[in-house]
Amino acid sequence: MRTSLKSDAVRFIVAGALNAALTLLVYQALLYAMSHQLAYAFAWLTGIAFIMIFYPARVFPEGRTAPVDRLLLGATYLGVFLFGLALLQGLDHAGIAPRIGILIVMVATTAVNFLAARFLLRR
Numbered sequence: 001m002r003t004s005l006k007s008d009a010v011r012f013i014v015a016g017a018l019n020a021a022l023t024l025l026v027y028q029a030l031l032y033a034m035s036h037q038l039a040y041a042f043a044w045l046t047g048i049a050f051i052m053i054f055y056p057a058r059v060f061p062e063g064r065t066a067p068v069d070r071l072l073l074g075a076t077y078l079g080v081f082l083f084g085l086a087l088l089q090g091l092d093h094a095g096i097a098p099r100i101g102i103l104i105v106m107v108a109t110t111a112v113n114f115l116a117a118r119f120l121l122r123r
Helices: 005-030 036-059 067-093 098-122
Strands: none
Touching (some): 005 036, 036 067, 036 098, 067 098
């Protein structure tokens, strides 16, 4: 039985909020020790590990959970990471502080991540 788009979206938002809080905490903490680019990279690696572990079974139940599907999901998030990194750099060049720019990047990447994850795990 397939779950509805709405149910998937609600679970994605809840799990995404937890993941966002975790990665934002990692990002903000790492800014004290390194550049915003490196902090962003480490925060995303933390987030990718989170989604590869929890999303296939918890966010998209009855979807694909094989190791290859988890790796594809991680690869998709890596692609979105590169987009977000470029956006963060562009916002920085536009004069937006990295501590604020990250919030814009998080909003911009959320929809892409949901659609890609749902497609991959429900195909």
